[in-house]
Amino acid sequence: MDGCHPDSVVVSKCMEFRIRPTIEQKILIWKTFGCCRFVWNHLLDERISHEKVNKGKLLNTTPAHLKKDNPFLSEVDSMALCNVQLNLNQACRRLFPKGRAPKFRAKGKDKRSYTTNWINNNIEIVHKSDIENYIKLPKLGRVRIILHRSIPDEWRMKHATIKETASGKFFISLTFDVEIRPKEPMKEFDKVEAFDYSLPSLVVSASGENDITSDDIRWYRNLENRIAKEQRKLSRMQYGSRNYWEQKHKIGKLHEKARNRRKDFLHKLSRKVSDSFDAVVVEDINLQHMSQALNFGKSVYDNGYGLLRNMLAYKLEEQGEVLVKVDRFFPSSKRCSVCHEVNHDLKLSDRQWTCPSCGTHHDRDKNSCKNLLDEGKDILNRWTGGDSSLILAPSGVLSGKKLHPQARYNVRQDGE
Ligand SMILES: [Zn+2]
Structure with missing residues (x-):
């Protein structure tokens, strides 16, 4: 990298924020999830047929040719589709030599996220007031963001992943390149x-x-028992029914609660120890x-x-x-x-x-x-x-x- 201090290294750092998309923006995000799945499945299908004939040579088609027959793909962020192609290639390169193939993605069981890249300020934080902030995103425009901590000016954004949790909340995780000069560690370690x-x-x-x-994590066991109980209820419901999705939502919320509490507990402990x-x-x-x-x-x-x-x-x-x-x-x-x-x-x-x-x-x-x-x-x-x-x-x-x-x-x- 140019202009870098000779001792410095570039590391990636990640920060996650809650976002509050409007209903129109949510629909576009859901569409993007769907298009990513569509592109993954179609490109995977092509690669598998190609692999059968040309062993060891990976087909490297882009999502562009799919757009002709499927114009809806042009409605969503093209970088997201591009990243699907890159991830798929990586998975194929890893699995094909072992005689295996990546899995096709099914609706409803798919991970609900997509990743887009920072190019020429296409992603940008817009401060409207102390409490009102937005993040400008490709295709989505300005999305309300809850900036619970500030991002240092010198951090350079690389990419952003938009995701929806099982309980229906939206988050954005931003990855930055950060130039750091490793701290001179202390020379005496007494404690x-x-x-x-x-x-x-x-x-x-x-x-x-x-x-x-x-004893310290009893609350966690209790939550776990509750999750198991709700899961049993779910298994008796009809797949796809209104009750089913409501129950699934409920379980997602409990999982999130357990994760957050565990994180919180470990953050406090590690802070105290360090x-x-x-x-x-x-x-x-x-x-x-x-x-x-x-x-x-x-x-x-x-x-x-x-x-x-x-x-x-x-x-x-x-x-x-x-x-x-x-x-x-x-x-x-x-x-x-x-x-x-x-x-x-x-x-x-x-x-x-x-x-x-x-x-x-x-x-x-x-x-x-x-x-x-x-x-x-x-x-x-x-x-x-x-x-x-x-x-x-x-x-x-x-x-x-x-x-x-x-x-x-x-x-x-x-x-x-
Ligand atoms: Zn001994």
């Missing part, structure tokens, strides 16, 4: 906290002050693999351990602090935190154990947290000592792992 993922207590902290227990500690250590576990391997099911996702890690990373980074990720093969639970002997016989069901080597009695979670803390402190020491095998990503994550080139530039503002 370090460690988090370990554990069941049934969810998340255990080394200090013991920031544990998340099932304010009172200089660095936080977590284990670099792959949550997806973990839920499959140990059959924990969705509870792994429920407590949002991954979400918490992301929120911690960017909140720490803002203050020149770091999130340390310990390699997933580090035997945090099987190692004795006193004599460092690894107990290979330890089973997942053993909540308490005695070290065969030094005789110390351990609480499984506390021991594993202590190990993570020690390992994390060791990593921090090596890093401040100049160990070049450790990398601090712009997202504030310190680890020994080589980062995917794309991952370095993917810092999310809202933590999700």
Whole structure:
């Protein structure tokens, strides 16, 4: 990039705002969702037939030829259709070599969103008064936007995604290119906290002050039970009937409530932790693999351990602090935190154990947290000592792992 400071990097940041389209604008947004689905299905059909004859050569047709026979496509934002083509190509390139194909999109089950790009100020925030703001969007014109926080002037808009939630609210998520000069991280980390993922207590902290227990998220379980109950009601209703859609709406609202509450809870916790500690250590576990391997099911996702890690990373980074990720093969639970002997016989069901080597009695979670803390402190020491095998990503994550080139530039503002 030109004019860039030599030390600076460009990261993308994302902000989401509520929008309040008028009924005419809503209709056009719904039409755009429909046209995106139409283009996806038609182009996919063409690509699949082409693939059968010309193995390995991807057909790269644009939505333009569809417009001749289907003039309604010209009514909606052409950039949205263009992005469908790009996404489809990407999916085909990934799946065709494996002998698979992307799925066709069905009405009613499709994701309700579309993405458009910023070109020559086609998307612009228009301030009318302190409380009345609009966003200018292609084809839609000015849409009322609730600017709950201001957008820094130097952020350059890249693209915008307009979406409708299950409860019928509209949001716009804006992605920006932001030039940042990575903050010089502090050189001394006096106060370090460690988090370990554990069941049934969810998340255990080394200090013991920031544990998340099932009591903390009881409200979440309650909501979940209510969702399950409403879902059972839905299953007895006739698909497509008026009651059916009303019930679906209701369930969508409950899901949103659960998501918002969880986010809010984790935001508060991560704020508290990043304010009172200089660095936080977590284990670099792959949550997806973990839920499959140990059959924990969705509870792994429920407590949002991954979400918490992301929120911690960017909140720490803002203050020149770091999130340390310990390699997933580090035997945090099987190692004795006193004599460092690894107990290979330890089973997942053993909540308490005695070290065969030094005789110390351990609480499984506390021991594993202590190990993570020690390992994390060791990593921090090596890093401040100049160990070049450790990398601090712009997202504030310190680890020994080589980062995917794309991952370095993917810092999310809202933590999700
Ligand atoms: Zn021991």
